[in-house]
Amino acid sequence: xxxxxxxxxxxPPDGHGAAGQRVAEALRTSILDGDYLPGERIRQExxxxxxxxxxxxxxEALRMLEAxxxxxxxxxxxxxxxxxxxxxxxxxxxxxxxxxPLLLRFNLPFIxxxxxxxLDRLATAMESAxxxxxxxxDRAFHLSCYDLAPTSVLGDLVRQLWNRTQHYRRAxxxxxxxxxxxxxxxxxxxxxxxxxxxxxxxxxxVLAGHIRRTRLELARHPEVFTDGA
Amino acid sequence: xxxxxxxxxxxPPDGHGAAGQRVAEALRTSILDGDYLPGERIRQExxxxxxxxxxxxxxEALRMLEAxxxxxxxxxxxxxxxxxxxxxxxxxxxxxxxxxPLLLRFNLPFIxxxxxxxLDRLATAMESAxxxxxxxxDRAFHLSCYDLAPTSVLGDLVRQLWNRTQHYRRAxxxxxxxxxxxxxxxxxxxxxxxxxxxxxxxxxxVLAGHIRRTRLELARHPEVFTDGA
DNA sequence: GTAGAGCAGATTGCATCCAATCTCAAGATG
DNA sequence: CATCTTGAGATTGGATGCAATCTGCTCTAC
Numbered sequence: 001x002x003x004x005x006x007x008x009x010x011x012p013p014d015g016h017g018a019a020g021q022r023v024a025e026a027l028r029t030s031i032l033d034g035d036y037l038p039g040e041r042i043r044q045e046x047x048x049x050x051x052x053x054x055x056x057x058x059x060e061a062l063r064m065l066e067a068x069x070x071x072x073x074x075x076x077x078x079x080x081x082x083x084x085x086x087x088x089x090x091x092x093x094x095x096x097x098x099x100x101p102l103l104l105r106f107n108l109p110f111i112x113x114x115x116x117x118x119l120d121r122l123a124t125a126m127e128s129a130x131x132x133x134x135x136x137x138d139r140a141f142h143l144s145c146y147d148l149a150p151t152s153v154l155g156d157l158v159r160q161l162w163n164r165t166q167h168y169r170r171a172x173x174x175x176x177x178x179x180x181x182x183x184x185x186x187x188x189x190x191x192x193x194x195x196x197x198x199x200x201x202x203x204x205x206v207l208a209g210h211i212r213r214t215r216l217e218l219a220r221h222p223e224v225f226t227d228g229a
Numbered sequence: 230x231x232x233x234x235x236x237x238x239x240x241p242p243d244g245h246g247a248a249g250q251r252v253a254e255a256l257r258t259s260i261l262d263g264d265y266l267p268g269e270r271i272r273q274e275x276x277x278x279x280x281x282x283x284x285x286x287x288x289e290a291l292r293m294l295e296a297x298x299x300x301x302x303x304x305x306x307x308x309x310x311x312x313x314x315x316x317x318x319x320x321x322x323x324x325x326x327x328x329x330p331l332l333l334r335f336n337l338p339f340i341x342x343x344x345x346x347x348l349d350r351l352a353t354a355m356e357s358a359x360x361x362x363x364x365x366x367d368r369a370f371h372l373s374c375y376d377l378a379p380t381s382v383l384g385d386l387v388r389q390l391w392n393r394t395q396h397y398r399r400a401x402x403x404x405x406x407x408x409x410x411x412x413x414x415x416x417x418x419x420x421x422x423x424x425x426x427x428x429x430x431x432x433x434x435v436l437a438g439h440i441r442r443t444r445l446e447l448a449r450h451p452e453v454f455t456d457g458a
Numbered sequence: 459g460t461a462g463a464g465c466a467g468a469t470t471g472c473a474t475c476c477a478a479t480c481t482c483a484a485g486a487t488g
Numbered sequence: 489c490a491t492c493t494t495g496a497g498a499t500t501g502g503a504t505g506c507a508a509t510c511t512g513c514t515c516t517a518c
Contacts (some may be wrong), residue, residue: 067296
């Protein structure tokens with residue numbers, strides 16, 4: 001065997017050898033924040049100018065985001081913000097339905113009483129939040145339960161699925177809001193209760209049901225995936 | 230919205246604008262075939278020379294394989310063939326245990342009688358195959374069931390998990406073989422029977438059990454992950 | 459009016475070159 | 489003898505420039 005220090009340093013966050021990372025991070029945030037819309041074209045030179053780099057690290061960043069499913073690359077043609085179909089979105093929710101409960105189970109032993117109090121606070125705050133606030137709080141509510149256990153694969157995978165559906169969650173939140181659907185909040189409080197009891201099976205069941213119900217709801221709104229096509 | 234043709238062509242397999250893809254494909258195959266070992270250093274220039282390209286597309290290829298979990302990159306330092314720990318491997322098997330049954334369920338309606346006959350043939354052929362043949366046949370047995378349904382996320386995900394554990398499956402196969410463990414083949418035939426009956430629930434159960442048992446077995450051989458460290 | 463061919467401009471892909479950083483072995487220090 | 493320092497060589501990271509390809513408009517034909 002030759003070298004032997006791969007998993008050591010996650011690399012310094014700045015300086016030389018980090019331009020690609022930096023661009024990727026910035027672009028990822030922009031996409032998740034909704035500054036770019038699915039289907040929108042991404043030009044290398046624009047990003048290069050904006051972030052003060054050449055096109056080489058920009059291309060690297062695009063490759064990374066492509067792997068995360070946030071960007072679609074076509075050779076010799078260009079890059080677009082990834083657009084997903086209703087079928088793909090349902091698929092991602094079905095995957096989440098199976099693996100997020102597992103991730104929650106892994107994390108359950110690490111959730112402190114203070115964490116639970118925070119979860120309860122977030123669940124309540126969501127009830128009176130506007131769409132953009134809701135997105136932030138909902139994401140914090142769920143993902144904060146997933147960062148405690150030292151999982152190295154599952155956590156990233158779940159976060160990726162959340163990122164890939166972020167834009168569409170924004171759209172659904174608007175629709176559900178206008179329909180006066182409050183089940184979300186009820187389910188959130190049920191989940192907090194199950195977590196408080198450290199009931200792994202029930203926590204899994206509630207979370208799976210939460211994701212499942214959301215999937216069935218979003219299937220009723222295919223227009224979210226087809227407008228502006 | 231600006232442009233609007235992302236998901237169209239998967240790009241031509243050769244010519245201009247495919248050097249990165251080509252290198253990535255070749256390197257991926259080499260790693261999966263065991264030509265490289267986990268922890269082995271990968272030098273950009275070597276790959277560039279070998280595949281007749283400059284280091285730029287090589288770096289692109291490395292980024293792609295990093296995203297697939299086959300390569301570990303450290304800024305300013307280099308690239309290594311990814312090495313996983315026992316804990317990570319168990320995690321991947323637990324993920325597979327939850328999502329592969331789902332993928333099988335999706336594919337069940339598309340599996341023809343001819344496909345089933347082929348599965349049976351593969352299951353039988355595996356019983357008298359050496360380690361390297363077994364790896365090929367086992368992979369074909371499982372993954373061939375997953376390519377029929379038009380899944381766009383789940384199929385790739387499962388294939389990735391198979392790839393990331395490929396080297397360790399090779400090692401385990403040797404160990405199990407030496408221990409005279411024949412349960413694998415029994416489970417394969419049980420799975421074929423359940424598929425033949427188009428029994429989705431039972432197919433899921435058998436497949437989950439198959440993966441689960443393998444995970445419990447491999448946990449008994451941590452030496453596979455620590456030797457040569 | 460609609461469909462197809464063709465060309466200029468824009469954009470991407472890649473090779474080369476130089477700077478920044480790391481590696482590793484030899485030497486110094488305690 | 490172990491540990492730290494140091495510097496030359498090796499290796500990676502990024503900017504620039506040119507070739508290949510695509511986009512989208514214009515012109516032509518029917």
